Structures are given as structure tokens and as C-alpha cells.
Amino acid sequence: MSEMSRERLLEVVRHVYDARDPMPEGLVERMQDAAAAEVSGLGLDLELMLLVEQLEGASVRGESATRRAAGTAYTLRFTLGEVDLLVRVAPGEGDGSRVDGWIAPAEEMTVRVLAADQPSRATAVAETGRFEFAGLPQGLLRLRFEPQDLSRPPFATPTFEI
Amino acid sequence: MATADPSADVDASAQGTREVADAPGSVWERATAAFDRWLADDEEGLSELVGVMTPVLWQVVRAYGLSHELAEDVVQSTWLALVRRQSSIIDSAAIGGWLTITARREAWRTAQVQHRADPTQDEDLAVHLPQQRSAESAAVERDGQDRLWAAVNALPERCRRLLRVVAFEHRPDYATLAVDLGMPVGSIGPTRGRCLAKLRVALIEAGDVDE
Structure with a gap:
């Protein structure tokens, strides 16, 4: 199997899961908040x-x-x-x-x-x-x-x- | 010669969607740049890193058959681990791999606990449920996308899990994959090849790829 067709097949896999099982609405924002809160909560500011x-x-x-x-x-x-x-x-x-x-x-x-x-x-x-x-x-x-x-x-x- | 190239479907329907469909190599590069910015005391760097890698972590964690709620918990604990264990990341170019391995290990542990607690659970149930999409995009995409999905979804469970992780990761670590999938490390590469071959055959049969 050529490298090209392997990359294309993996692209198909990415595409279908991205379309069929996308991350929930607002997940990025919740994770950004959680990470920032952990930094300040632990007092890890530089x-x-x-x-x-x-x-x-x-x-x-x-x-x-x-x-x-x-x-x-x-x-x-x-x-x-x-x-x-x-x-x-x-x-x-x-x-x-x-x-x-x-x-x-x-x-x-x-x-x-x-x-x-x-x-x-x-x-x-x-x-x-x-x-x-x-x-x-x-x-x-x-x-x-x-x-x-x-x-x-x-x-x-x-x-x-x- | 069959009708369409699968990337045509990808291009048509990926417009306006998230960046997660980008090739993992470019996602990993953006993650490294964002991590370096955070290390240089730019807090936007951390936000950007989370923005770039959270969609990837979601896909990798969901490959382990966790519910939405548990998957979100695992993604969150991965980000908390990054904040707590940043000193263990010596090579900033490896940040993408560090995050996905951390997420996979936690997903694997969580899945083990969940299966002991509820062995009757259908781990793939959530993936089979139809997703809400806008009527317009659904109408345009349905035909091509349903065929692609049917081809992927018809693969054996082990293939689906392996290909989903491999598709979203950049040069995934075979040693940890082998443990997670209960396979010898030497068989990951050949299994991946067989799974891709099966998918290729399924897409050819569905008329979605050139022979």
C-alpha cells in the first residue's frame, strides 16, 4: 500500500469520526478554564x-x-x-x-x-x-x-x- | 476506475468544521509552538495549546469506548496533568505525543474500571447514535459521508479503535498502544496494515476510492 493511499485512508477515518463523534459544544472553553484555574490554584504563575x-x-x-x-x-x-x-x-x-x-x-x-x-x-x-x-x-x-x-x-x- | 476519491468527500464536507481534520503533523507543530509560548510566560500559549489539542484528545479518548461524560473527565485530567507535570516534558517538540499518551493511559484505566463495574455496557453504543447536524450540511453530506461511515463502522472493533488512534496521532507510540489493545508490540504495524487494507476494500466496494 502506497504512502499516499495510507494517508488518504487515515484522512477518511479522521473525517468520519470528526463528523460522527465530534467533541461536545464548549469543551475547549471548559478545558481552557480548567487548565488556567489549575495554574492559579496551585500558585504556579511564573x-x-x-x-x-x-x-x-x-x-x-x-x-x-x-x-x-x-x-x-x-x-x-x-x-x-x-x-x-x-x-x-x-x-x-x-x-x-x-x-x-x-x-x-x-x-x-x-x-x-x-x-x-x-x-x-x-x-x-x-x-x-x-x-x-x-x-x-x-x-x-x-x-x-x-x-x-x-x-x-x-x-x-x-x-x-x- | 471508480467514481470518487475519498479526499473529495473530505474536502467538500470539512469546510467550516474544526481543525482536527488537519494532518496530525501540522497539529503537532502548532502544539509545540503554543507550548513554547506558554513556557515563555504567555498565558495565551496555554489557551492555544488546549484549543489545538483538545479535539485530538477527544477523538483518542473516545476510541476507548468511554461515555461522553467519562471522556470529558479524562481529557480534563490530561490537562491538569500537563500543568502539574510540565517539568517532566524535556522536549517541547514531543508535547503532542506526551498529551495523547497521557490521555490514552488514563482512558485505558478508566475503561478497565468501567468494564469491571458494568460488564454489560455496550462500549460502542454512543458512536452508533446519529449526531445532530444542520439540515443544510446534512443534506449535502449525507450520501458520501454515510458511505464512508458505513465502511469505517463495518470494520472489526479492534481495527476501528486502532485506526482511530493512529489517524489522529502523529507517529503514535506503539509500545503503549500494544498494552492498551492487548496486542504484542510487533503486531501493531502489521495489524494497522491489515485494517487499512480492509478499509480500502470496503471503500472500493462502496465506490468511494480508485482501485
């Missing part, structure tokens, strides 16, 4: 970290990009309550930049790189509180942290430039 220190010629939003063209590594420090985050950015040439992070106190969580117009990337924070991303393109990004402990909401850095 919290914002503060940039408290920048070392070795860090380039933060708004600053000229010429500085990072020099290719020197720099370090940013962010805090949120008890949480302390150090991010070391090593600008790269062809294969992209590298970000090394240390977060304390260490706990089980996922860290994501969020950059405009690009798919997010994620990794687990190690038991030591360390994480790393390599091959990042130049531009603005944020780091987002999602503790596995649901009593702790996710939090993110402000936007910074690499």
Missing part, C-alpha cells in the same frame, strides 16, 4: 528572578552587542528569595555559545532555554545544582526553572543577551 551582579563585561539587554563580539566569557548572578543562580556565558564562534549554570540550593528541577523564534531546549539540573547548554545561537534568551516539587512555582531570569 516568578521572576533579579539580576544582582554582572562580571567580566557582561552584556545585558539594551547594551551594545560589540562587547560580546570580543568573545570574552562573563558571569551573571540572579537571585529569587533563597535561590542563588550563577550563569557563565562563553561566547563561541561557529558552533554557538555555551552557558554553564550553578543553582543553589540544588533541588530536582528542569531548566529550559527560552529564546524568541526558536524551539525551547531543556535539561535536568544535576544533584550538584549544575547544568549546561552548548551550541546556543547569539541573541536574547531567558532561563526558566521548573522545580519538581509542586509547592514551588516555576521561576525565570529576565532576558539577557549572549
Whole structure:
């Protein structure tokens, strides 16, 4: 059976079930409400970290990009309550930049790189509180942290430039 | 050569209906983009993700023979699981698959409980009931659509369930499908092929597809 006819047959199957057993009226709206209520009910709205220190010629939003063209590594420090985050950015040439992070106190969580117009990337924070991303393109990004402990909401850095 | 190509019926009657009839690949891409927007703290991203994937989850969950009420419960618990377990989703490109697998597992569990509680229940009853449709669209669609439906509905129950899940999912995970359908994982692919072949024969007999 050719790929084309298989796709067409599956299209027929989608079509008949869509017509004969459509989702109930208002289901999407009810689910949107339920999901939004769960986010706010659990207190999972994103919290914002503060940039408290920048070392070795860090380039933060708004600053000229010429500085990072020099290719020197720099370090940013962010805090949120008890949480302390150090991010070391090593600008790269062809294969992209590298970000090394240390977060304390260490706990089980996922860290994501969020950059405009690009798919997010994620990794687990190690038991030591360390994480790393390599091959990042130049531009603005944020780091987002999602503790596995649901009593702790996710939090993110402000936007910074690499 | 028979009369019509089934996609002609699909095109004619899908106008103005929901986006669920889109190919799963494009639905999955929209889901990933919406999930990323939500992660970037845009709450509209979550609404959009729910809007894009709820019609798919409905179809996948209903394949397990759950009532409308139970199916809605399962779809809702899938969305609550997403909110609670977002940290377990490492690859945002896999969000569509994560949601459908979560929904299928919950649907399967719910169906098991339901069957123990009421073994006489006809799990396909709801699907056989005629749906309310507007008189105008019904008049235009009836002939072609009834033939397509008759062909799909005449398939063995296992085929209907498998094809319904496979049709709405993008590269479905065979390991979980095998557990749900009580089949060895190696037989999912061949069974899908046999079920599609049966459907093709039924459509040819109904004059709805070229030989």
C-alpha cells in the first residue's frame, strides 16, 4: 500500500469520526478554564528572578552587542528569595555559545532555554545544582526553572543577551 | 476506475468544521509552538495549546469506548496533568505525543474500571447514535459521508479503535498502544496494515476510492 493511499485512508477515518463523534459544544472553553484555574490554584504563575551582579563585561539587554563580539566569557548572578543562580556565558564562534549554570540550593528541577523564534531546549539540573547548554545561537534568551516539587512555582531570569 | 476519491468527500464536507481534520503533523507543530509560548510566560500559549489539542484528545479518548461524560473527565485530567507535570516534558517538540499518551493511559484505566463495574455496557453504543447536524450540511453530506461511515463502522472493533488512534496521532507510540489493545508490540504495524487494507476494500466496494 502506497504512502499516499495510507494517508488518504487515515484522512477518511479522521473525517468520519470528526463528523460522527465530534467533541461536545464548549469543551475547549471548559478545558481552557480548567487548565488556567489549575495554574492559579496551585500558585504556579511564573516568578521572576533579579539580576544582582554582572562580571567580566557582561552584556545585558539594551547594551551594545560589540562587547560580546570580543568573545570574552562573563558571569551573571540572579537571585529569587533563597535561590542563588550563577550563569557563565562563553561566547563561541561557529558552533554557538555555551552557558554553564550553578543553582543553589540544588533541588530536582528542569531548566529550559527560552529564546524568541526558536524551539525551547531543556535539561535536568544535576544533584550538584549544575547544568549546561552548548551550541546556543547569539541573541536574547531567558532561563526558566521548573522545580519538581509542586509547592514551588516555576521561576525565570529576565532576558539577557549572549 | 471508480467514481470518487475519498479526499473529495473530505474536502467538500470539512469546510467550516474544526481543525482536527488537519494532518496530525501540522497539529503537532502548532502544539509545540503554543507550548513554547506558554513556557515563555504567555498565558495565551496555554489557551492555544488546549484549543489545538483538545479535539485530538477527544477523538483518542473516545476510541476507548468511554461515555461522553467519562471522556470529558479524562481529557480534563490530561490537562491538569500537563500543568502539574510540565517539568517532566524535556522536549517541547514531543508535547503532542506526551498529551495523547497521557490521555490514552488514563482512558485505558478508566475503561478497565468501567468494564469491571458494568460488564454489560455496550462500549460502542454512543458512536452508533446519529449526531445532530444542520439540515443544510446534512443534506449535502449525507450520501458520501454515510458511505464512508458505513465502511469505517463495518470494520472489526479492534481495527476501528486502532485506526482511530493512529489517524489522529502523529507517529503514535506503539509500545503503549500494544498494552492498551492487548496486542504484542510487533503486531501493531502489521495489524494497522491489515485494517487499512480492509478499509480500502470496503471503500472500493462502496465506490468511494480508485482501485
